[in-house]
Amino acid sequence: MSLDIFWFLPTSGDTRYLGKSSSGRPATNEYMRQIAVTAESLGYDGLLIPTGSSCLDPWVTAASLVPVTSRIKLLVALRTSVSGPTATARQAATLDQALKGRLLLNVVPGGDATELAADGVFLDHDERYEAADEVLTVWRDLLQGKTVDFAGKHVTVEGAKNFFPPVQQPYPPLYFGGSSPAAHELAAKHVDAYLTWGEPPAAVAEKIADVRERAKKYGRSVRFGVRLHVIVRETNEEAWAAAEKLISHLDDETIAKAQANYAAMDSEGQRRMAALHGGRRDKLEVSPNLWAGVGLVRGGAGTALVGDPQTVAARLKEYADLGVDSFVLSGYPHLEEAIRFAELVFPLLPGKQPVTVEEELTGGAFDVRATKSEAAA
Numbered sequence: 585m586s587l588d589i590f591w592f593l594p595t596s597g598d599t600r601y602l603g604k605s606s607s608g609r610p611a612t613n614e615y616m617r618q619i620a621v622t623a624e625s626l627g628y629d630g631l632l633i634p635t636g637s638s639c640l641d642p643w644v645t646a647a648s649l650v651p652v653t654s655r656i657k658l659l660v661a662l663r664t665s666v667s668g669p670t671a672t673a674r675q676a677a678t679l680d681q682a683l684k685g686r687l688l689l690n691v692v693p694g695g696d697a698t699e700l701a702a703d704g705v706f707l708d709h710d711e712r713y714e715a716a717d718e719v720l721t722v723w724r725d726l727l728q729g730k731t732v733d734f735a736g737k738h739v740t741v742e743g744a745k746n747f748f749p750p751v752q753q754p755y756p757p758l759y760f761g762g763s764s765p766a767a768h769e770l771a772a773k774h775v776d777a778y779l780t781w782g783e784p785p786a787a788v789a790e791k792i793a794d795v796r797e798r799a800k801k802y803g804r805s806v807r808f809g810v811r812l813h814v815i816v817r818e819t820n821e822e823a824w825a826a827a828e829k830l831i832s833h834l835d836d837e838t839i840a841k842a843q844a845n846y847a848a849m850d851s852e853g854q855r856r857m858a859a860l861h862g863g864r865r866d867k868l869e870v871s872p873n874l875w876a877g878v879g880l881v882r883g884g885a886g887t888a889l890v891g892d893p894q895t896v897a898a899r900l901k902e903y904a905d906l907g908v909d910s911f912v913l914s915g916y917p918h919l920e921e922a923i924r925f926a927e928l929v930f931p932l933l934p935g936k937q938p939v940t941v942e943e944e945l946t947g948g949a950f951d952v953r954a955t956k957s958e959a960a961a
Contacts, residue, residue, distance in 0.1 A: 586935025587904060588809070590630035590659065591623045591922050592914030595640040600917055603881050604833040609917065611640055613648055619919050620649050624656040626926040626939050632811075632912050634884075635661030635692055637699045643675060650682045659688040659759060659912070662723075665705045665712050666694070669722035670744045677727065677750040685751035691716065691760040691775060693767075695851035696883075707738075709850040713766035714738060720758070720774040727755035761811060763791065764852035771806060772798030777910060781853055782812035782887040783860070784871035789906045796907075809910030810903050813878050813888035814921065816896050816928050823890045830916055831865075831877045839863055842881040849883075857886040873899050888915070897932035 593616050598609040609615060620631055631649075633642040642661045649658060660679070662672055680687040693712040694700045700707070707715060715738035722739055725732045726746040734741050750756055760771050761779035768791070771778040778795050780788055792808050799806045815830070817823040843863045846854050861867050861876040868877045870887065873895055879886020889896045900911060915921025930936040 585904065585909060587900070587933055588629040588910040589930075589933065589936065590632055590657075590910065590912040591619070591628045592632045592912065592918060593619055593634070593645065594914070594918045595634055595642070595645055596636065596638040598917045598919075601829070601833045602831050602878065602916070603835075603838050607833075613640070613645070615919075616640070616645055617649065617652050619922065620656065621652055622919060623922050624653050626922065627930065627937055628656060628922070628926070630657035630659050630688065630912075632659045632690065632914075633661065635663060635690075636696075637702060643679065646679060646687075647682065653686075655686075657686045657688050658683060659690050661692045662689040662758075663692050663694065664716035664719040665692075665700060665707060666703050668741075669719045669726060669739060670741060670746070672719075673723050673726040673746045674748060676723075676756055677746055677748040680750035680752055680756050681748065683751075687750070687752070687756040689756050689758050690779075691720065691758055691770075693762070693770075695854060696849050698848075709764070710766050711738070713762075713764075713770050716770055717773065720770075724755060724774070759809070762853060763856055767852070768795050768798055771795050772804065773802050775806065777807040777809055779809045779811050779910070779912060781857060781885045782810055782874060782889070783856060784874060785902050785906060787856075788903060788908070792907055807910065808906075808908045809912060810908050811885045811912040812914075813885060814896060814913050814915045814925050814929075815875070815888050815890045816893060816915075816921075816925050818892060818928070820890075820892045820895060823892060823895075827875050827877055827888065827890045831880060834881060839865075839880045842883075846883055854883060857884075860887065885914070893928040893932055897929055900929075900933070 595611050597611045600607045623631055633645050635642050646658045646660045693716040718736040718739040722732050722734050732741055732744040757776040759777045759779055760775040772795055780791050795806055815823050815827050817826055846858055857879045860870045868875050870876050873889055873891045875888045875890045876886055878888055889899050926939050931938040
């Protein structure tokens with residue numbers, strides 16, 4: 585089975601050390617384009633473009649990548665609590681046309697009440713999922729060319745129509761991640777691919793089974809993916825040293841402040857991430873080679889696979905054996921780690937071609953060449 589391997593655009597900035605701003609790289613459009621072009625050259629299948637108040641706008645960022653990419657897919661946030669279905673249907677169709685059918689949508693109902701309040705949204709957790717259900721019901725009909733009249737609790741439209749069909753039919757695929765029962769129900773009813781953050785395989789298996797069973801009620805099937813960081817080096821010792829180096833500038837006060845912020849959120853996924861480590865540095869390997877150090881100070885995906893290429897490939901296979909066919913990966917700094925992962929791990933993954941990377945010192949550019957030999961199964 586071929587795996588889809590996505591990379592991540594750090595649209596809120598990049599760094600070599602978590603919690604140390606002086607080592608950071610600003611989230612410029614030029615840097616995003618450099619990562620995107622490099623990821624496409626390396627053979628990654630897609631790019632996740634995140635959303636949030638500290639991020640560059642994902643739709644504008646995606647549009648800026650149209651002229652510099654030709655193959656890689658773009659996974660763009662569809663914020664159902666902030667934007668209405670008619671406008672986002674038009675945006676999705678337009679961007680899918682510009683990308684010639686390379687658009688994917690990542691459904692985001694929202695998880696940070698403070699951030700949502702700044703956007704004028706004052707819905708509680710379950711209300712956000714009610715709204716997402718209504719938005720997606722209308723959105724999917726619009727992208728299929730229907731004229732929609734809909735009167736719901738959160739969404740009401742009369743004579744809504746989308747006049748610009750997308751390239752992909754019936755609509756660009758919908759991705760989504762959420763850990764609560766309401767989230768699993770939304771995934772079962774509406775989305776094409778369910779993404780979970782990188783929890784231990786047994787916990788991921790339980791989530792997959794629940795979503796799969798719920799989808800049966802709607803006569804649907806859902807694909808599955810995992811969102812993870814990666815820290816890959818030529819040896820296990822080097823990889824674990826790199827993991828420790830990443831958090832070497834963190835102090836207890838910074839960690840405690842970050843954990844307090846995450847605890848105030850009503851996100852079940854964030855609660856599960858925090859529970860893996862409890863804010864403790866001595867409890868970070870939560871499953872073999874699954875390290876929760878990123879989650880000490882970073883919201884969202886907080887775990888990383890750490891190890892040599894063979895070890896990381898074997899851990900990815902454990903998830904694949906559960907029914908996962910997509911991985912959305914990232915690493916610090918994102919440009920260098922994208923290259924390192926492709927060079928070291930792609931030869932061990934089904935459907936991926938080995939790559940040769942030659943570093944050119946001028947301007948820090950990289951010349952990436954995919955070999956013609958087939959990847960190892």
